[in-house]
Amino acid sequence: MFGWEFPPHISGGLGTACYGLVKGMVHHNQEVIFVVPKLWGDEEPMVDFVNASDITIDYKERKFKSIWKNLTYLEVSSFLVPYLGPEQYQKFTDYAIHDRTDVDESIFSSKYEFSGKYGKNLMEEVSRYAITGAQIARDRSDFDIIHAHDWLSFPAGIAAKEISGKPLVAHVHATEYDRSGESVNQPVYDIERAGMHAADHICAVSQLTKNTIIRKYGVPAHKVSVLHNAVLDATIIKSTYNKMVPEKIVTFLGRITFQKGPEYFVEAAKKVLNRDPNVRFVMAGSGDLLNRMIDRVAELRMADKFHFTGFLKGDDVDHMYAISDVYVMPSVSEPFGISPLEAVRHNTPVIISKQSGVAEVLDNAIKVDFWDIDAMADATFALLHYEGISRMFKELGTEELKKLKWEHVAAKLVTIYEKILATKS
Amino acid sequence: MRTICFYFQVHQPFRLKPYRFFDIGEDHHYWDDFSNKSIMRKVAQKCYLPMNALLLELIYKYNGAFKVSFSMSGVFLDQMQAYAPDVLESFQKLVATGNVELLDETYGHSLVTLKSKEAFKTTVTKHTKKIQELFNGYTPKIFRNTELIYSDEIGAMIADMGYEATLTEGAKHILGWKSPNYMYVNSINPNLKVLLKNFQLSDDIAFRFGNKTWADYPLTTDKFVKWISAVPAEEEVINLFMDYETFGEHQWAETGIFEFMRYLPEAVLSQTNFKFSTPSEVVANAKAVGKIHVPIPISWADEERDLTAWLGNDLQDEAFEKLYEMESLVKNCDDPEINRDWNYLQTSDHFYYMCTKFFSDGDIHSYFSPYNSPYDAFINYMNVLSDFKLRLKQQAKQKEAKA
Numbered sequence: 001m002f003g004w005e006f007p008p009h010i011s012g013g014l015g016t017a018c019y020g021l022v023k024g025m026v027h028h029n030q031e032v033i034f035v036v037p038k039l040w041g042d043e044e045p046m047v048d049f050v051n052a053s054d055i056t057i058d059y060k061e062r063k064f065k066s067i068w069k070n071l072t073y074l075e076v077s078s079f080l081v082p083y084l085g086p087e088q089y090q091k092f093t094d095y096a097i098h099d100r101t102d103v104d105e106s107i108f109s110s111k112y113e114f115s116g117k118y119g120k121n122l123m124e125e126v127s128r129y130a131i132t133g134a135q136i137a138r139d140r141s142d143f144d145i146i147h148a149h150d151w152l153s154f155p156a157g158i159a160a161k162e163i164s165g166k167p168l169v170a171h172v173h174a175t176e177y178d179r180s181g182e183s184v185n186q187p188v189y190d191i192e193r194a195g196m197h198a199a200d201h202i203c204a205v206s207q208l209t210k211n212t213i214i215r216k217y218g219v220p221a222h223k224v225s226v227l228h229n230a231v232l233d234a235t236i237i238k239s240t241y242n243k244m245v246p247e248k249i250v251t252f253l254g255r256i257t258f259q260k261g262p263e264y265f266v267e268a269a270k271k272v273l274n275r276d277p278n279v280r281f282v283m284a285g286s287g288d289l290l291n292r293m294i295d296r297v298a299e300l301r302m303a304d305k306f307h308f309t310g311f312l313k314g315d316d317v318d319h320m321y322a323i324s325d326v327y328v329m330p331s332v333s334e335p336f337g338i339s340p341l342e343a344v345r346h347n348t349p350v351i352i353s354k355q356s357g358v359a360e361v362l363d364n365a366i367k368v369d370f371w372d373i374d375a376m377a378d379a380t381f382a383l384l385h386y387e388g389i390s391r392m393f394k395e396l397g398t399e400e401l402k403k404l405k406w407e408h409v410a411a412k413l414v415t416i417y418e419k420i421l422a423t424k425s
Numbered sequence: 426m427r428t429i430c431f432y433f434q435v436h437q438p439f440r441l442k443p444y445r446f447f448d449i450g451e452d453h454h455y456w457d458d459f460s461n462k463s464i465m466r467k468v469a470q471k472c473y474l475p476m477n478a479l480l481l482e483l484i485y486k487y488n489g490a491f492k493v494s495f496s497m498s499g500v501f502l503d504q505m506q507a508y509a510p511d512v513l514e515s516f517q518k519l520v521a522t523g524n525v526e527l528l529d530e531t532y533g534h535s536l537v538t539l540k541s542k543e544a545f546k547t548t549v550t551k552h553t554k555k556i557q558e559l560f561n562g563y564t565p566k567i568f569r570n571t572e573l574i575y576s577d578e579i580g581a582m583i584a585d586m587g588y589e590a591t592l593t594e595g596a597k598h599i600l601g602w603k604s605p606n607y608m609y610v611n612s613i614n615p616n617l618k619v620l621l622k623n624f625q626l627s628d629d630i631a632f633r634f635g636n637k638t639w640a641d642y643p644l645t646t647d648k649f650v651k652w653i654s655a656v657p658a659e660e661e662v663i664n665l666f667m668d669y670e671t672f673g674e675h676q677w678a679e680t681g682i683f684e685f686m687r688y689l690p691e692a693v694l695s696q697t698n699f700k701f702s703t704p705s706e707v708v709a710n711a712k713a714v715g716k717i718h719v720p721i722p723i724s725w726a727d728e729e730r731d732l733t734a735w736l737g738n739d740l741q742d743e744a745f746e747k748l749y750e751m752e753s754l755v756k757n758c759d760d761p762e763i764n765r766d767w768n769y770l771q772t773s774d775h776f777y778y779m780c781t782k783f784f785s786d787g788d789i790h791s792y793f794s795p796y797n798s799p800y801d802a803f804i805n806y807m808n809v810l811s812d813f814k815l816r817l818k819q820q821a822k823q824k825e826a827k828a
Contacts, residue, residue, distance in 0.1 A: 244450025
């Protein structure tokens with residue numbers, strides 16, 4: 001498996017999902033070689049980890065040069081980097097403007113130190129990672145199938161397939177359409193598309209994502225399986241953290257970006273507060289729409305009841321879930337969305353948008369269209385005031401979580417693998 | 426009689442510490458003690474102590490011919506007591522010479538004049554008491570509103586409190602062809618005299634002094650004296666109003682600002698027919714030439730000389746509204762800590778930090794702000810306000826229970 005990050009060093013949901021999946025695979029006695037650009041040494045030793053930064057590349061291998069040639073187009077000094085906040089972006093552009101001269105110098109030196117992050121020379125790292133993938137595929141023969149997670153590792157997956165001739169599974173956790181709406185970043189889209197078409201089979205984290213893959217990337221439906229995410233731990237968390245305010249709390253937690261639909265949460269909050277002023281709304285997270293949200297909250301004159309926490313980490317995230325009475329995820333486009341499941345683990349009732357993958361697996365949640373702020377306000381009000389429904393959600397949520405285990409996901413993946421291998425041979 | 430009237434605003438806000446959502450309901454201490462103390466100490470060393478020493482020296486040297494006036498906000502007085510008793514002592518020495526006048530203002534250096542007459546009276550009375558307590562019973566006779574904010578109505582309110590005069594900006598748009606170098610009266614209540622800042626000459630010292638790109642750089646006492654001599658002979662009063670922190674803090678000692686002030690009295694007294702007066706002396710001796718009409722509030726801030734540094738964008742207006750919604754709750758509360766925080770929270774600087782006017786330029790607003798952005802300032806302030814409101818409600822409940 002080619003991934004990009006692995007716990008505990010993660011900055012997104014991708015690492016968490018890989019962790020869960022690997023854990024599930026181990027449970028089913030599958031041998032996994034997991035490659036990441038950079039290992040930190042404190043990963044849980046559950047599988048055969050390969051640190052791409054340690055791989056020595058045989059630069060004389062002619063096949064590699066042809067792979068590299070196909071990849072160099074990625075090197076076009078691209079400013080289009082996903083996952084970057086404004087400050088990081090500033091740093092990145094500074095870097096791109098001042099330091100791009102070093103790009104080619106180390107290409108065929110034997111090792112390459114990956115940062116394994118999402119910034120700076122991301123495209124360069126993706127290309128380097130592909131070469132490393134090819135080297136690993138040449139060095140080792142103890143694998144039957146290649147599994148690449150998201151576009152960052154697709155070039156590595158493709159290269160490994162070219163060298164080894166073994167089947168490739170492309171795992172799509174998110175597409176460029178989820179990240180950027182309709183204004184897609186063309187190089188990223190191209191890599192995604194190439195990966196999907198080179199793959200023998202595709203796993204999508206939801207039906208929603210499968211539809212995107214079929215519609216936007218021109219992949220035939222039979223080539224795509226839905227493989228929903230799960231929760232690492234299905235136990236209910238009993239937090240000892242007490243909230244210090246008397247009002248009930250309604251929470252949004254996530255990146256404050258277009259994809260997550262924060263503006264619908266703000267508008268719905270106003271509608272709820274008009275009816276019941278004894279509620280506090282919290283928007284936890286950071287992102288490019290943060291300032292616009294603050295402006296809007298001030299304009300609606302509800303800043304004494306609507307709070308911003310900035311980016312939360314560690315225990316604060318758990319505390320936030322624990323003191324919330326309702327959790328809202330109004331995502332405009334969410335391939336899966338694991339955070340509502342975390343909320344359920346804290347016994348917090350959730351409202352999720354129909355445009356999220358998690359809506360396909362979570363029954364005990366109120367589902368609304370992301371744009372339907374009236375429905376969102378209604379649902380929030382109901383969960384805050386009508387004890388019966390929120391109590392029911394709490395009771396059933398526990399049961400529901402038990403169905404959402406990574407073991408089940410891994411079992412499904414194993415059958416997918418078996419089918420692929422059967423058709424190959 | 427021709428005279429120069431020096432007035433210095435001395436103010437330091439109580440800055441808020443980073444106050445998080447999780448702190449609401451739990452942590453009732455809002456103030457960044459460390460940064461407040463270190464800023465107070467820094468400005469004391471760079472400005473208050475050396476400048477007070479210089480003024481004292483000049484007063485003795487010219488045997489009473491040199492005079493100045495101060496208004497010190499209550500929040501400054503509190504911080505001086507807590508962090509800089511040496512500065513307090515030097516101010517007390519200055520006031521004891523009898524050549525230094527103190528003016529009254531709102532305790533919290535607040536914008537309350539725009540909101541509530543009743544709260545205004547309470548906070549001014551508190552300030553008067555504080556001045557009396559620290560300066561041997563001294564009772565100010567002249568009022569100076571926060572950042573020289575003034576309008577006809579504010580003037581009438583000040584007159585109702587019994588003050589003889591007030592100070593404000595000689596803003597171009599209210600003066601028109603008129604000169605700031607005369608004394609005027611309030612248009613509603615002519616008993617209140619109004620002294621107007623000569624912003625040209627004041628800002629030459631306060632803002633342009635150390636600016637090397639300014640055509641008149643460097644500003645020498647000779648040059649400055651030439652300029653005031655050029656003022657038409659019939660114009661009587663030149664009001665030089667500025668932040669006290671001009672000396673040594675906004676204009677560093679290296680610019681020569683202290684030397685400029687050291688030689689200015691000598692040059693003025695020997696080369697011109699100007700004297701130095703305190704505002705009270707101006708009011709007693711000068712003749713008012715007419716009413717000044719200010720229907721819409723003005724201030725001494727920014728090029729616009731209006732209120733937009735503190736109010737006007739949604740962040741500021743929302744915070745301001747939510748703050749004064751609590752006025753009635755505070756009124757019924759006798760908890761000393763709540764009353765203290767109420768004054769500190771009203772300080773105009775909190776709203777200044779939320780100003781988005783100069784977003785792109787990165788200018789003096791950001792120089793004076795402890796926050797990265799107006800949005801950060803807003804979030805932090807609203808979190809604190811939420812906790813403050815909870816405390817008020819709790820107090821009210823307890824009171825009810827007792828009754």
